[in-house]
Amino acid sequence: MKKIVFLFLLQATICLGQKAQIVRGPYLQSVTPNSVLVHWRTDIPAPSRVFYQAKGKVLVAQDTAYVVDHVLALTKLKPATKYAYQIDSQSFDSNRYVVTAPAFGSKESVRIWALGDFGDGSASQKAVMKSIESYTQGNRPDAWIWLGDNAYSNGKDEEYQKYVFDVYQTAFLQNLPIYPSPGNHDYAGKHDPSLPPYFKIFNMPAAGQAGGVPSQSESYYSVNYGQVHLVALDTEMRESSGLMLRDGKGEQVEWLKKDLAANKLPWVVVYFHKPPYSKGSHDSDVELDMKSMRENMTSIFEQYKVDLVIAGHSHVYERSYPMRGHFGINETFDAATHVVAESTSPNHYNVGPKGQGVIYVVNGSGGKVGGQRPGFPMKSSVYTNNKIGGSVILDVDKRTFNLKWIQSDGVVGDEFVIEKR
Ligand SMILES: [Fe+2]
Numbered sequence: 001m002k003k004i005v006f007l008f009l010l011q012a013t014i015c016l017g018q019k020a021q022i023v024r025g026p027y028l029q030s031v032t033p034n035s036v037l038v039h040w041r042t043d044i045p046a047p048s049r050v051f052y053q054a055k056g057k058v059l060v061a062q063d064t065a066y067v068v069d070h071v072l073a074l075t076k077l078k079p080a081t082k083y084a085y086q087i088d089s090q091s092f093d094s095n096r097y098v099v100t101a102p103a104f105g106s107k108e109s110v111r112i113w114a115l116g117d118f119g120d121g122s123a124s125q126k127a128v129m130k131s132i133e134s135y136t137q138g139n140r141p142d143a144w145i146w147l148g149d150n151a152y153s154n155g156k157d158e159e160y161q162k163y164v165f166d167v168y169q170t171a172f173l174q175n176l177p178i179y180p181s182p183g184n185h186d187y188a189g190k191h192d193p194s195l196p197p198y199f200k201i202f203n204m205p206a207a208g209q210a211g212g213v214p215s216q217s218e219s220y221y222s223v224n225y226g227q228v229h230l231v232a233l234d235t236e237m238r239e240s241s242g243l244m245l246r247d248g249k250g251e252q253v254e255w256l257k258k259d260l261a262a263n264k265l266p267w268v269v270v271y272f273h274k275p276p277y278s279k280g281s282h283d284s285d286v287e288l289d290m291k292s293m294r295e296n297m298t299s300i301f302e303q304y305k306v307d308l309v310i311a312g313h314s315h316v317y318e319r320s321y322p323m324r325g326h327f328g329i330n331e332t333f334d335a336a337t338h339v340v341a342e343s344t345s346p347n348h349y350n351v352g353p354k355g356q357g358v359i360y361v362v363n364g365s366g367g368k369v370g371g372q373r374p375g376f377p378m379k380s381s382v383y384t385n386n387k388i389g390g391s392v393i394l395d396v397d398k399r400t401f402n403l404k405w406i407q408s409d410g411v412v413g414d415e416f417v418i419e420k421r
Contacts, residue, residue, distance in 0.1 A: 020046035024165050026087055026096070029071075030205040031143070031177035033079035033101045037203050040070050040087055048072050052085040053092055071203065079103035096174045099142065102226050104211055107398045110226035111139060113176075114271065114392040116147030116312025117183070118366030119163035124389040125367030126167065127408035132391060133171050135406050141393070143225055144176045145232070147312035147363065148183025148273030150198070155186035157197040163367075178202070179210075179223055181232040183273035183312060191238035193219055204232070213259040220252050222259050228396045229265040231256065233272035235289065245272070246289055248296025260304035266420055267401050268306045269394070273313050275362045277330075279378045280316030280386055281371025285329040295327055298358070305355045307401060307418060308394075312364035315371050316386035317405050319414055322349060322357030323380060333379040346382060347416040356418070363405065365389040383414045 025040030038050050038061075045066035052059050052074055061072045070087075077083065080102045084092040102108050113132060118125050132141075151159040165173065186198045193199060204221045208214035211224025212231070219234035233252065235245050243250030260268065276294035277284050284290035290313075301309055302324050326338040340357035342350045349356065360380075369389040377384040390407040399421075405414040 018044065020044050022087060024161060025169070025173065026085075027165075027169075027173040028098050028175070028177040029203040030210060031098065031101050032205065032210045033103050034077050035073060035075045035209070036077065036098045036100065036177070038070075038072050038074060038085065038098075039203070042068050042070065044068070049088045050074065050085055051088075051090050051092075052083045054078070054081055054083045058090060069200075074098070080106065080108065095170070098175065098177070101143075101210065104224055106226055108226055109395060109397040110143070110228065111136070111141045112143050112145060112225070112228070112230070112269075112394040112396070113141040114145045114147060114310055114363065114394065115366040116273075116391070117149040117315055117364035117368045119149070119151035119159065119167070120367040121152075121163050122367050124365075124369050124408055125163070128366050128389045128391050129168060129171065131406050131408050131410050132393070134410060135393065141176060143223075143230075144172065144178045145230060145271055146178060146180035147271055147310060147366075148181050148235070149185040149312055149364065149368075150180060150183065152185050154188040155182070155196050155198055156188075157201070160197065160201055179230060179232055180204070181272050182219070182234055182236055184236055187236040191236055191244070193234075193237045213255065213262050215255050215259070217252070217255075220255065224265060226396060227265055227398050228267040228269055228394075229263045231259060231268065231270045233270065235272045235274040235293065246274070246292035246296060248292075248300070253300070257300065257304070260300075260306070266398060267396055268304070269308045269310065270301060270306050271310045273311060275311035275313060275360065276309070277320060277360050277378060277380060278314035278316070278318055278362045279330060279373045279376035280314030280318060280362060280364070281368075281373075282314045283373035283375075285375065298327060301358045306358050307356070308359050308361060308403070310361045310363065310392065312362070312366075314362050315364045315368040316362060316384065317365055317390055317414065318360075318362040318378065318384045319382050319405070319416070320360040320378070320380045321382055322359050324357045326380060330375045330378050330380070338380070349416070349418045351418060351420045353421075359416075359418075361392065361403070363390065363392050366391050382416075385413055388413070
């Protein structure tokens with residue numbers, strides 16, 4: 001009966017000629033050197049059609065099925081190329097475009113924006129967004145990585161609408177590809193990946209199409225972007241075996257080891273939600289999920305010479321020294337033993353053939369801000385800030401890796417450079 005009523009309404013809508021209105025998006029997923037998935041939502045079921053254009057030539061992708069959640073793949077694109085696109089129209093708009101990823105192995109510089117713990121509807125969330133809009137005018141980010149707790153408080157579809165799509169749509173979502181990772185709020189405090197709307201809203205490049213070893217899981221995946229290998233992990237998902245990332249074993253960890261072993265790019269950034277080291281709004285000395293990340297995962301990051309581990313969850317900014325072998329609580333940190341760096345200044349590291357320590361950044365202040373636990377700032381921190389929100393811009397080419405923490409007031413609060421010979 002329900003089906004008949006639905007079909008009747010659909011027919012009536014078509015007969016009346018009502019045009020479907022876009023109520024979410026468009027937003028860009030799984031961007032590779034040759035393809036992109038364009039997502040959007042309409043108020044009524046409708047066919048999907050995207051016109052896209054490069055160098056004056058207009059192409060079209062379409063699907064005749066009536067849906068409200070649309071996903072269309074644009075394929076056979078050229079690497080590092082800007083395509084204007086439009087939903088069901090050829091009235092192209094200068095802010096609606098996709099730039100495909102650089103060809104695999106490309107040595108051109110890339111700019112990546114990392115944002116954590118943002119979707120709370122706060123004034124700080126909007127200020128952080130504005131600070132990046134203004135800082136990157138003239139040199140826009142190429143890719144956007146999310147550190148989890150993307151939509152408060154329970155990662156519901158309507159929370160994503162209100163606190164993510166309604167906030168970032170115009171300035172970023174229609175032209176900046178997202179490579180997300182989920183947080184505990186996106187999982188509503190649970191651990192079953194079949195539940196969160198997150199996995200319905202986003203499409204991750206799990207088949208290795210963006211580079212890296214195929215993960216065959218939307219929870220974790222990797223992306224080769226210019227000279228940087230980006231690895232997104234899921235600290236919240238419990239595998240059918242009962243294991244989680246923090247246990248340091250299981251399917252996700254086995255995939256991670258294979259992926260990192262196979263990587264040929266000079267720079268590796270691993271990102272996920274719950275940090276191994278923090279004394280902000282969460283405490284890695286005593287909270288089991290973070291303590292276990294420190295005890296069971298940091299040796300893997302060291303073994304595979306990861307350059308940067310960046311996480312959220314703690315609503316502050318914390319940047320560590322390049323470290324190795326610091327597996328204990330904050331008090332056990334000993335600079336003479338644990339700092340591994342060839343440095344020309346506190347903010348300039350050189351990496352020779354022997355490798356380096358891993359730098360850990362916590363930046364869960366893309367919306368939420370503040371908090372400190374006993375021991376803040378950590379002994380292993382070079383710089384911390386729990387007073388103002390912000391987010392991270394990475395500029396990476398073959399030899400140089402530059403990280404800047406852009407505060408919501410536009411000030412560059414922290415910056416360091418790593419150079420590889
Ligand atoms: Fe969190």
